[in-house]
Amino acid sequence: MVWPLINQLNPDASTLALASIQYDVGPIAEGQSVTIMWRGLPVFVRHRTAAEIEEAKAVPLSDLKDPQTDEERTKPGHEQWLIMIANCTHLGCIPVGEAGDFDGWFCPCHGSHYDSAGRIRRGPAPANLVVPPYEFLSDTLVQIG
Amino acid sequence: MFKSKFILAALALVVGLSSVSANAAEGGAAIEKQNWSFAGIFGTYDQNQLQRGFQVFREVCASCHGAHLLAFRNLMEPGGPHFSEAQVRALAAEYEVTDPTATGGVRQAVPADRWPSPFATEQDARDAMGGSLPPDLSVMAKARGVTDPFPWWITNYFTGYQEGGADYVHALLVGYHAEVPATAPEGFELPEGKYYNDYFPGHAIGMPPPLSDGGIAYVPGEDGATVPETIDQYSRDVSAFMMWLAEPHLVSRKQTGFVVLLFLVLFAGLMYGTKRKLWRGIEH
Amino acid sequence: MGAFPMSEHSTYVPGNAAEKWLDDRLPVVRFAKAHLMDFPTPKNLNYWWTFGAILVMCLGIQIVTGIILAMHYTPNTALAFDSVEHIRRNVNGGRVIQATHAVGASMFFVALYIHMFRGLFYGSYKAPREILWILGVVIFLLTTATAFMGYILPWGQMSFWGATVISNIFTAIPLVGENIKQLVLGGFAVGNPTLNRFFSLHYLLPFIIAAVVALHIWALHVPGNNNPIGVDVKESRDTVPFHPYYTMKDLFAMVLFLIPFAWFVFFAPDILGHPDNYIMANSQVTPAHIVPEWYLLPFYTILRAIDFNVLFIDSKLGGVIAMGGAMLMLLIVPWLDTSKVRSGTFRPMFKWFFALFVINFIGLMYLGAQPAEGIYTVLAKVCTAYYFIYFLVVLPVLSRIETPKPLPTSISESVLGKNAHA
Numbered sequence: 001m002v003w004p005l006i007n008q009l010n011p012d013a014s015t016l017a018l019a020s021i022q023y024d025v026g027p028i029a030e031g032q033s034v035t036i037m038w039r040g041l042p043v044f045v046r047h048r049t050a051a052e053i054e055e056a057k058a059v060p061l062s063d064l065k066d067p068q069t070d071e072e073r074t075k076p077g078h079e080q081w082l083i084m085i086a087n088c089t090h091l092g093c094i095p096v097g098e099a100g101d102f103d104g105w106f107c108p109c110h111g112s113h114y115d116s117a118g119r120i121r122r123g124p125a126p127a128n129l130v131v132p133p134y135e136f137l138s139d140t141l142v143q144i145g
Numbered sequence: 146m147f148k149s150k151f152i153l154a155a156l157a158l159v160v161g162l163s164s165v166s167a168n169a170a171e172g173g174a175a176i177e178k179q180n181w182s183f184a185g186i187f188g189t190y191d192q193n194q195l196q197r198g199f200q201v202f203r204e205v206c207a208s209c210h211g212a213h214l215l216a217f218r219n220l221m222e223p224g225g226p227h228f229s230e231a232q233v234r235a236l237a238a239e240y241e242v243t244d245p246t247a248t249g250g251v252r253q254a255v256p257a258d259r260w261p262s263p264f265a266t267e268q269d270a271r272d273a274m275g276g277s278l279p280p281d282l283s284v285m286a287k288a289r290g291v292t293d294p295f296p297w298w299i300t301n302y303f304t305g306y307q308e309g310g311a312d313y314v315h316a317l318l319v320g321y322h323a324e325v326p327a328t329a330p331e332g333f334e335l336p337e338g339k340y341y342n343d344y345f346p347g348h349a350i351g352m353p354p355p356l357s358d359g360g361i362a363y364v365p366g367e368d369g370a371t372v373p374e375t376i377d378q379y380s381r382d383v384s385a386f387m388m389w390l391a392e393p394h395l396v397s398r399k400q401t402g403f404v405v406l407l408f409l410v411l412f413a414g415l416m417y418g419t420k421r422k423l424w425r426g427i428e429h
Numbered sequence: 430m431g432a433f434p435m436s437e438h439s440t441y442v443p444g445n446a447a448e449k450w451l452d453d454r455l456p457v458v459r460f461a462k463a464h465l466m467d468f469p470t471p472k473n474l475n476y477w478w479t480f481g482a483i484l485v486m487c488l489g490i491q492i493v494t495g496i497i498l499a500m501h502y503t504p505n506t507a508l509a510f511d512s513v514e515h516i517r518r519n520v521n522g523g524r525v526i527q528a529t530h531a532v533g534a535s536m537f538f539v540a541l542y543i544h545m546f547r548g549l550f551y552g553s554y555k556a557p558r559e560i561l562w563i564l565g566v567v568i569f570l571l572t573t574a575t576a577f578m579g580y581i582l583p584w585g586q587m588s589f590w591g592a593t594v595i596s597n598i599f600t601a602i603p604l605v606g607e608n609i610k611q612l613v614l615g616g617f618a619v620g621n622p623t624l625n626r627f628f629s630l631h632y633l634l635p636f637i638i639a640a641v642v643a644l645h646i647w648a649l650h651v652p653g654n655n656n657p658i659g660v661d662v663k664e665s666r667d668t669v670p671f672h673p674y675y676t677m678k679d680l681f682a683m684v685l686f687l688i689p690f691a692w693f694v695f696f697a698p699d700i701l702g703h704p705d706n707y708i709m710a711n712s713q714v715t716p717a718h719i720v721p722e723w724y725l726l727p728f729y730t731i732l733r734a735i736d737f738n739v740l741f742i743d744s745k746l747g748g749v750i751a752m753g754g755a756m757l758m759l760l761i762v763p764w765l766d767t768s769k770v771r772s773g774t775f776r777p778m779f780k781w782f783f784a785l786f787v788i789n790f791i792g793l794m795y796l797g798a799q800p801a802e803g804i805y806t807v808l809a810k811v812c813t814a815y816y817f818i819y820f821l822v823v824l825p826v827l828s829r830i831e832t833p834k835p836l837p838t839s840i841s842e843s844v845l846g847k848n849a850h851a
Contacts, residue, residue: 428848
């Protein structure tokens with residue numbers, strides 16, 4: 001009985017409609033990134049090069065503050081696609097791509113370095129860049145959320 | 146007696162903290178404070194300066210920057226450039242504004258209209274400016290500031306220092322170098338398409354140096370007095386104009402404030418006298 | 430409980446038939462006379478006691494200016510920023526009304542902190558005034574929430590990012606954290622639903638605060654005011670009627686308070702704020718330093734100070750618990766400090782620790798505005814530690830081991846003694 005009064009605070013239908021988006025990654029060339037909006041958040045979509053993928057797979061888990069394998073952060077058959085929420089896990093700044101010491105991203109706010117799989121390697125951020133729920137509907141069409 | 150010990154201890158802590166205080170601007174050089182006519186309790190705008198500043202804004206800045214909170218009619222209000230109504234009508238008529246009810250969707254502006262943006266959309270602006278977006282200047286003089294180290298940020302409260310934005314804008318406009326100077330931070334690399342500026346945080350600014358000596362022709366005053374046509378002068382004038390653009394009611398605010406404060410001080414004096422008289426009979 | 434009866438001292442006699450008619454139906458005049466005029470108030474109250482009245486004035490100013498602003502403000506993300514500028518530029522007197530509301534929030538907290546520190550020093554939270562103190566803490570919490578929501582409304586960069594950082598706090602709660610955050614925000618990130626509801630609640634809360642203030646004053650009038658020596662009122666000689674003695678003194682203090690208030694409003698309206706809030710909110714650009722308003726800084730420091738994990742509690746959750754704990758701990762102060770002596774005036778050891786607490790609080794405030802690096806993080810931990818140690822260790826221990834100075838037997842005696850030495 002009280003629940004409707006509280007539930008009205010929850011995200012409404014128009015907000016939820018944007019909870020899931022479809023994006024065509026075809027036009028993104030190898031080595032390029034785009035930033036798209038999903039649920040009011042910026043999201044990096046990167047078409048990784050073979051070198052970046054190899055580098056990411058070669059990192060021993062013991063080197064990582066937040067251990068995750070490259071496989072855990074990508075979809076099988078689509079490893080060249082790295083899709084992550086573009087907010088640094090420290091305080092939410094947007095990291096700069098193709099920057100930093102680990103061939104990935106660098107956050108200028110407090111100096112966090114992320115590698116080519118978006119994992120935190122150095123700096124105050126506690127966790128890897130968050131990978132949102134997504135799936136590939138076809139080779140080039142991805143649904144996020 | 147206890148109170149004074151306490152105050153001493155507080156001061157000691159605060160002096161101790163000052164030695165580890167952060168420095169002024171983020172990644173930019175320390176900004177010099179200028180003497181502005183509008184600073185202080187009796188500050189006012191210099192009408193001639195604002196008119197010159199508007200000329201600089203119109204001839205240089207407005208080709209890339211918007212000022213969507215400025216209405217043409219503001220230019221004829223007292224306390225600002227205070228152009229005449231005829232001047233403002235003529236000025237407005239030189240600009241076009243979109244109007245869905247007009248034929249063709251555009252019409253000549255009237256004083257009630259806002260200053261039109263040089264670009265239709267943000268994307269148009271970025272495309273024209275190599276990816277950078279020239280920010281709207283309506284409140285720029287309040288969107289920037291100068292952070293002073295201890296103890297000056299405290300004394301600022303007592304002097305009412307509100308001119309940080311104008312100081313920053315002026316510093317920026319005169320802070321360009323033709324090439325990266327020897328005093329640049331070690332290992333500094335200027336990215337393609339950017340320009341070196343002493344005061345812009347990070348030193349690499351997308352805006353090319355907008356001012357040049359003699360670039361704008363100032364009309365001499367009625368008495369024949371001329372104003373130097375130098376980058377420094379243009380910069381001061383347009384910075385003052387920026388301040389007016391952000392704070393058009395500054396003069397009336399300070400004038401009212403003086404009267405209010407005077408009244409409050411006198412009233413407080415009277416009230417104190419009343420309180421003392423009232424309490425005279427009571428041991429307390 | 431004081432021996433002097435406080436509630437049945439109404440001396441009101443209706444002056445005419447009309448007054449009697451009203452008094453028989455709704456005794457508002459009787460009530461006002463009893464509580465705002467005749468109320469016996471200790472005669473030795475110093476100026477630290479004027480801040481209660483100053484706070485009522487501040488609440489009034491905020492409500493009046495706020496209602497006026499609400500007539501011209503638009504709580505929509507596309508229009509909010511410009512609507513505030515519209516108020517500053519076009520609304521008659523808008524520049525001053527808006528500045529009064531913004532500066533007023535800061536002045537409110539100046540008075541609030543002074544009022545609270547007065548209570549902490551003079552033992553105003555001790556029996557029989559525990560409920561009075563608790564109501565006060567509730568008012569403090571409501572005011573903090575109101576101020577936080579109000580700061581979002583101009584929809585500047587600091588408004589948006591401050592809200593983003595603080596709403597991310599909820600995600601620290603295990604299991605339900607993300608869901609609670611979405612419930613509060615009305616979306617997945619700070620956006621239009623957030624702005625709209627914060628406006629609604631920002632308008633509502635001050636009236637709830639006013640109601641709690643009424644309870645606060647009621648709770649005060651049951652035992653009567655505390656006083657600088659903390660000795661109960663023993664006889665009528667110890668007190669004076671509230672009117673005209675304290676009405677005039679409070680009025681004088683209010684006028685004095687309005688002087689720095691007016692100074693800021695008319696000559697430095699933006700100095701307490703942050704220039705970044707004159708940049709419209711942009712979810713794609715994070716400001717270099719996200720700083721809350723000054724009055725929230727001490728608790729912000731405590732939040733950031735916990736940057737280490739404790740057992741299974743990660744640092745983010747630890748910070749949230751510390752910050753929440755720092756505020757909620759105030760509720761139990763009456764039971765942490767069990768010293769029989771109320772006023773710090775007669776507690777020599779307590780005085781030093783209290784002075785250190787005040788300096789520490791100012792330190793916490795300063796540190797909140799600094800980047801979380803280097804020596805600042807060390808100092809933040811030290812100051813946070815002392816904050817908790819003061820309440821949880823110092824106060825209880827002092828209650829047991831401190832030898833207080835001898836108390837005067839009554840207010841009148843203490844006042845006579847003071848004047849004799851003067």
